[in-house]
Amino acid sequence: MIIMAIDTASTRSSVAIIDYNDNKYTESGGCDNSHSESLFKLIELLFSKHNYNYSKIGCIAVAVGPGSFTGVRAGLSAAQGINLVIQKPLYGVNTLEAQAYGIFCTHSGHKNIRAIIDANYDSVYTQLFNYELIPISEPEIIHKNDLDLSDCITYQDIQMQKVGASYIGLLVRHKLSRRHTIGLAKILYLRNPLI
Template sequence: MILLAFDTAQGALSAAVLDGEEEIASLFEERTRGHAEALMPMVETVLAEAALGFADLDALAVTVGPGTFTGLRVGLAAARGIALSLDLPLVGVTTLEAIAEPVAAEADEIVLASFDARRDEVYMQAFSANGTERTEPLLVGLGDVLSRLPGGPLVLVGTGTPLMANLLSASGRPFRIADTRPQPDASAIARIAVRRFGEKDAEAFLAPPAPLYLRAPDAKLPGGRDPGEAA
């Protein structure tokens, strides 16, 4: 199976191509804006490096959030368009899963993935060392973080790590900081997607994934309406 994955949801842009479990091309760059203009050129570059075209793809994967409203729309729209035009299955992966996946944790450690959501809040999710979800993806105020954590030593990853480290240091909870990227990487997204295809048939991923919004978008339409409101 040849799978293309990409991410535009947070503070980076990345794309990767896997053939089975083997990565054959990938690109990653930190980027806080301009995802819409840069995504397809990056995808085309990655495919060229892999000596492949869109017609060679068997599946796609993309991040569904949490992330910025604009970034999520860019990635999901592109992934849905490619999947529809080529009749390909499309796997949705959360950004929290993506940053937790590369972390090497001991059997008794909990991987705590988090993003700084501003406004004294974080997006967060806890995972066992084997990747099993210990909590759902959450939007949590800093004052409530400690009460939402499972017990055990923690491994911190993501842009919310400095906030988490301050809270945990003050509480005396044992933790360490992962040496992996704090932003989603398409290579991890692709690995997660490949594992999901090993668990379910491709038909399970023919319906396009929905975005994961843990906070209502800040943007307003003319007249003050929320973009999520019905016309």
């Protein structure tokens, strides 16, 4: 199944196509949270460069947060609109789990995985997973000084780049191949108690 992934949870938009052989084709761009302006241009650019169109898509994966609330809403609205037209499955992906998946793919070992995303105001979004990518905790927002990094690996330990749409799509492929439950396309909103 060919997966189209959308990530607008950060300041930049990204889209990706994951094909049958896990080849990934990506485009990213835009800044200052201009997702609604840039997203469909990126999709059309991705399609034209790699000879894809909506009829070839088997499912859609979209980042549902945590992250930029405005960005997540823009990406989710776009994914829902595309879903209405092409009538293919639509999956929501927690950006913390997508980051943990990137770490999981890079690191072999038996350490827990701590996903961390900057939430501004000296706070972070975080979630803990075991080495098999099973959640140990729920997503939360905490002060960065309260972050427990003992006996775990983070994106900083492997010098991982930002999450982006390719990790969103690859995580969905991983979960589909193992018949794991995939989240609904519903915003994951964590209120910051520090502001």
